[in-house]
Amino acid sequence: MVALVLYGISAAYSLFLLQREIRRDHILNYSLLLAGFIFQTVAMLQRGFSLSRCPIHNLFEATLFISWALLAAFLVIGLFPKFRFLGAFVSQLVFGLGIFALMPALDKSQAPEKMLEGFETSLHASLVLLAYGAFGLAAAAGIMFLCQERDLKSHKIRALVSMMPPIQRLELVISWMLACGFILLTAGLVVGSFFMKPPPGMSLRGDFKVIWSFLVWLMYLGLLVAHWQFAQRGRRLALGAIGSFAFVLLTFWGANLASPIHSP
Helix, strand or coil: CHHHHHHHHHHHHHHHHHHCCCCCCCHHHHHHHHHHHHHHHHHHHHHHHHHCCCCCCCHHHHHHHHHHHHHHHHHHHCCCHHHHHHHHHHHHHHHHHHHHHCCHHHCCCCCHHHCCCCHHHHHHHHHHHHHHHHHHHHHHHHHHHHHHHHHHHCCCCHHHHCCCCCHHHHHHHHHHHHHHHHHHHHHHHHHHHHCCCCCCCCCCCCCHHHHHHHHHHHHHHHHHHHHHHCCCCHHHHHHHHHHHHHHHHHHHHHHHHCCCCCCC
16 A cells, blocks of 8 residues: 555656656656555565465456566666656556556455466466566557657657657667567466466366467567568557557456456
8 A cells, every 4th residue: 555655646746747748757756666666565575475375366466466567677777867757657557557456356365276376377477477567668668659759740849858768769668678578478378388287177278368368479479570570660669569558458357357267
């Protein structure tokens, strides 16, 4: 809750910056997100130790892990002042995910016969959720790219004097985050396919969440191929990163609920 309050303050401060059309992100916003990240990390560790497992076994835990991974990636990139304004968009995402996670129905324990246990399960889930965090940061960079492009096309002076990075550098961040997320997602799916054993009487083949994950993998593969092989760059790449992550956010929870293995 302390982390969520800090994220809310950061989100409100970011909205003030955007509304005033100030393209500058002071260290205050970065510090708020860093403090919230520390509180969230401690809370996740306490929950994990109390349950004697990695806290990623229901929708509440998965939602918090995605926001944690997204924020961790930003805090690393935000060490460079030119990219710190990404926090104005990241704060909105992590605050929204935190509010969504408060829904009581999400924090339910799985029935023992449905639970996937073991090191392989934790590794699979961690890799996949870290991938979604990287995709989220790519989407935030895409929003930042569109804002900067709009200012340049409008010949607004703030695009020249702002502390936001040039659009070429933002495009590089988008492509690298997409590539990192794709590698993590691929590794997570490989671990899940070859090393995980489903509960007795259940099969991973034909499971709705497995099919959905493969479709997400294909979607990001297509986005990267279009970028590297067919020179899909700039605005199209940014829109692709934003749209793909929006699809993940809007369908992730439904895919879990439709899966006999993954639903609580």
